[in-house]
Amino acid sequence: MSSYFRQKFQISSIWSSSSSSSPEEDKDEGKVNHQELKHEDDYEEEEEEEEEEKLELEDQKRDEIERSKIKIMRARLLTQDPSSQDLDDLMIRRFLRARDLDIDKASALLLKYLSWRKEFVPNGSISPSEIPNELADDKLFMQGLDKLGRPIVVVFGGRHKPKNLEEFKRYVTFSLDKICARMPTGQEKFVCIADLEDWGYTNSDVRGYIAALSILQDCYPERLGKLFIVHAPYIFMTAWKMIYPFIDRKTKKKIMFLEDKKLRSKLLNDIDESQLPETYGGKLPLIPIQDC
Template sequence: MELLENGVEANELQDSSLKMESNEIEQNKVSIMRALVEAEDPSAKEVDNFMIRRFLRARDLDIEKASNLFLKYLSWRQKFVPNGSIGASEIPNELAHNKMFMQGLDKNGRPIVVVFGGRHKQNNIEEFKRFVVYTLDKICSRMPGGQEKFVCIGDLKGWGYSNSDIRGYLAALSILQDCYPERLGKLFIVHVPYLFMTAWKAVYPFIDSKTKKKIIFVENKSLRSTLLNEIDESQLPDTYGGPLPLVPIQDA
């Protein structure tokens, strides 16, 4: 028994040592990448190391790939959000659909976002892109201290051909993956109609491998149990049997 306990302690020490070494390597790469991107674009000085780290992790700690992605992001942000943020007055049609909400935290302390896909309608693509940025900025601003990711429930109840906006879906995916990497913690897709799979097949090839691992299709019969594995009942939105009323994203 003593030998077994000693072996367990040794393994724990080794794991701890490897984790510390990995963190040190990551921190060093963050410093190197920061120096590179600041030399290319001085506005990079305004972002914190957590953002640099997210871009690094999105590219498996490859400094060159992460730096290129980050510099493209800075250029995009300056052009697409020149005032620093998107105002509600810039996306009136998208907000009128009343399709995105926030409520509660999962068991890891990540904010919960609920999107009703059946309420989405094809609209002006530029306004939709602004809506995506507006919502992601809202979500990020609601992150508890020490948290960087959010959990999303994509509810497709009532989804039909009129909601099949492949162009919009691909635009949203591109913004999420390229401009807000490592922000999505998990995506539960619920109340999935068979019809949706046609749209899914068109979008799936454009989802990167990291994001694919975060997507879970949930059967109706196991919806509540699946959500409760990740979310305490006290934090569950009322639409899924919990006590918390959904809050529109513009009021979050």
């Protein structure tokens, strides 16, 4: 064999041996890939665990800060209003959270609430006999719990007619007291569906809406979990533009307008069908607030 052909044969042999692999080698490569995937999964699990631990530590730190501020705020309240001794820690915490844990602002808000309560609800509760005209509208109901265990409230705005503002404010207070009394143990918030079907100018009550907002935000802070506004007609937006500036930053984040075509599917994201009111394709009949 000539030297030229010997060199060509050797080069070809080397190339063949380096480019081909045995079945065993292919299997080994497959094993290596699986191991790499396994390591990637382990890494993702470790990341998730680290994130959970981080969030848990943040929650613990926040709880410690809140407990400390609750003690300070309670002591301050007692020096200014002895009746505050009857307040539980959860109530003080709600007022603190409503004011971003600012003790001065939260204390001022809570003292204002205590003063309002003594004057506006001197008997400790609003009697149905004080609000006959509002109850006659049959416009506010309760039924069921959402997926977080929050009571569901339904308000039919098309049934509201502007009347006596003072009676309406008492009706709002009566309703919020009823809602809070119905909350399961450990729950502090409720969910509301504001249904504006058939709402028109005769139902428009900007003064009443602003008064209700003021009571909710200043006297029952951190009670609203979410507000769904459904079947809103175009003409409602005129009133909405007047109300919107009076809604605080925290409350605005809890409001959702739902399109009619997506209404049921969106509600089912938060509420099981077994807990959804019948009027929205669920299983439960609505109960008037006065009967709750």
